[in-house]
Amino acid sequence: MTASQINRVVLITLDGVGVGALPDAAAYGDGEANTLLHVARACGGLKLPNLQRLGLGNILEVPGVGPVALPEAAWGRMRERSVGKDTTTGHWEIAGLVQTEALPTYPEGFPEEIIAAFERETGLRPLGNIAASGTDILVTLGEEHLASGRPIVYTSADSVFQIAAHEEVIPVQRLYELCRIAREILNPYRVGRVIARPFLGSCAADFQRTARRHDFSLPPTGTTILDRMAGAGLEVFGVGKIRDIFAGRGVTGYQYSESNADGMAKTLASLEDLERGLVFTNLVDFDMLYGHRRDARGFGGCLEEFDLWLPRLLEQLGQRDLVILTADHGCDPTTAGTDHTREYVPLMIWSKTPGWRGDLGERESFAEVAATIAQVFGLERGPGKGVRGDCRPRA
Structure with missing residues (x-):
């Protein structure tokens, strides 16, 4: 054979x-x-x-x-x-x-022109815009997100634009919509992935990311x-x-x-x-x-x-x-x-x-x-x- x-x-x-x-x-x-x-x-x-x-x-x-x-x-x-x-x-x-x-990375956060475009297209000014781990960012900004309703934007050493949101504050389908908008904004910049990072929990001590993560990739x-x-x-x-x-x-x-x-x-x-x-x-x-x-x-x-x-x-x-x-x-x-x-x-x-x-x-x-x-x-x-x-x- x-x-x-x-x-x-x-x-x-x-x-x-x-x-x-x-x-x-x-x-x-x-x-x-x-x-x-x-x-x-x-x-x-x-x-x-x-x-x-x-x-x-x-x-x-x-x-x-x-x-x-x-x-x-x-x-x-x-x-x-x-x-x-x-x-x-x-x-x-x-x-x-x-x-x-190399796909671009943003260790100092995304430039204001990208954040401004995200705010203009979604009506939401994000929290964060820093490089951080996915668990640390929830400890740092999760409670402020609960109080304000503003999505958390962060990145890492990879070419990623990540949006974290509590499922009871920004429902998952709305989070996916925010990611699709970000994907269109970021295509000209060749950012590799926009990642939806939904989570649950009542305070920093018990925030947990859920399995409904979704990636929106550069073609x-x-x-x-x-x-x-x-x-x-x-x-x-x-x-x-x-x-x-x-x-x-x-x-x-x-x-x-x-x-x-x-x-x-x-x-x-x-x-x-x-x-x-x-x-x-x-x-x-x-x-x-x-x-x-x-x-x-x-x-x-x-x-x-x-x-x-x-x-x-x-x-x-x-x-x-x-x-x-x-x-x-x-x-x-x-x-x-x-x-x-x-x-x-x-x-x-x-x-x-x-x-x-x-x-x-x-x-x-x-x-x-x-x-x-x-x-x-x-x-x-x-x-x-x-x-x-x-x-x-x-x-």
């Missing part, structure tokens, strides 16, 4: 699971970053037997996860060619779109593998925030998820009706709940939960299916700050079809994923040569 006889690909992004600082990481303040290694050390070792047998410990040996003699997958690591270290940039490159110009600036697949009549089903990251482009069906567990369940469910195409899943809890919040032990527990689930996916797949596991950036919870970290990402490709094993080494771009999918479905490739020629038959 050849690569062209693969009918379905399941691509899972383990959001934030980096495997070591890139050569240029120091320029981003991330010279010491190594998400997987540092999480494993903080946990006193990790129990990831299923990822280990696929070759995770061969990519990076960490406490509890060592190399195996004959990994059951093709394995390697990928270097990011794009400028930046955010979700949008990482996912776009995974899909074959390399960014040579991709070029052609992705999702566009090529959809254009060829193949299905592209997004799970989690995939549809948002690509502004709906090339996504023929989707379901949002409330957690990693929900995303994993929806990944399995999506396969029931898919005959030929791609399931593209983002599992964000590693990054959102643990990396940004500097919770290394929680991060490790989250990895172990994914590892326990992984056999359910592999058992459900047949001879004409392929699984690709990777990440979009690092999010080392042990380094200074709460931001993403510029790191290599893992690459593991598994199939029951013979010929998907071996050491893939270091790949020059995340776009190797898109190029490999293009090889599988006989589509035009963008950047990257694809890994098919570097795999070897099963022993």
